[in-house]
Amino acid sequence: DSGVTQTPKHLITATGQRVTLRCSPRSGDLSVYWYQQSLDQGLQFLIQYYNGEERAKGNILERFSAQQFPDLHSELNLSSLELGDSALYFCASSAAGLYGYTFGSGTRLTVV
Amino acid sequence: GENVEQHPSTLSVQEGDSAVIKCTYSDSASNYFPWYKQELGKGPQLIIDIRSNVGEKKDQRIAVTLNKTAKHFSLHITETQPEDSAVYFCADTGKNRDDKIIFGKGTRLHILP
Numbered sequence: 001d002s003g004v005t006q007t008p009k010h011l012i013t014a015t016g017q018r019v020t021l022r023c024s025p026r027s028g029d030l031s032v033y034w035y036q037q038s039l040d041q042g043l044q045f046l047i048q049y050y051n052g053e054e055r056a057k058g059n060i061l062e063r064f065s066a067q068q069f070p071d072l073h074s075e076l077n078l079s080s081l082e083l084g085d086s087a088l089y090f091c092a093s094s095a096a097g098l099y100g101y102t103f104g105s106g107t108r109l110t111v112v
Numbered sequence: 113g114e115n116v117e118q119h120p121s122t123l124s125v126q127e128g129d130s131a132v133i134k135c136t137y138s139d140s141a142s143n144y145f146p147w148y149k150q151e152l153g154k155g156p157q158l159i160i161d162i163r164s165n166v167g168e169k170k171d172q173r174i175a176v177t178l179n180k181t182a183k184h185f186s187l188h189i190t191e192t193q194p195e196d197s198a199v200y201f202c203a204d205t206g207k208n209r210d211d212k213i214i215f216g217k218g219t220r221l222h223i224l225p
Contacts (some may be wrong), residue, residue, distance in 0.1 A: 002155065
């Protein structure tokens with residue numbers, strides 16, 4: 001157990017729907033990062049939050065949004081889902097001032 | 113860091129032999145280079161990292177080398193074992209410790225019996 005908790009582990013939904021993925025970082029970690037992993041795209045950075053504030057943004061679609069709450073957990077919202085959004089979504093967290101981060105075990109999203 | 117090139121994309125080595133994976137980066141301000149191992153069905157796990165003030169770092173059978181002038185770094189695995197079979201990602205971050213990490217596209221390592 002890495003200490004980063006992601007729920008749910010699997011999600012199957014239909015095109016056009018909206019889903020919410022949840023991440024609880026390791027205790028004390030202030031930064032949360034979201035990544036998308038498709039079969040042929042490696043790990044694509046989506047967005048980073050630090051202590052509730054957006055810190056950096058990657059190639060995140062306008063249909064996707066995220067937030068980090070006062071208790072530091074984060075949610076990634078995916079709307080108007082398309083078949084191409086099927087992927088593994090990983091959350092990672094890091095401690096302030098330290099290098100490297102810890103990944104959760106991911107949420108596998110299947111859009112049908 | 114904004115761009116990391118990794119090769120090869122697939123590597124097969126005989127059990128007991130060595131494996132080398134190479135990466136190049138573009139941002140000269142980058143100063144932290146981690147390597148992650150991803151096993152099937154799991155999230156990436158940090159296995160070793162190197163900072164720009166160090167040229168080489170070793171941890172048992174794995175080692176990482178860094179050439180800042182040439183902007184490339186490599187992962188070396190010696191005496192490979194079946195459990196080394198996985199996808200390996202090199203990565204690069206910016207000059208700040210909390211910067212986002214940009215990953216290479218990964219190398220699928222197969223250890224042949």
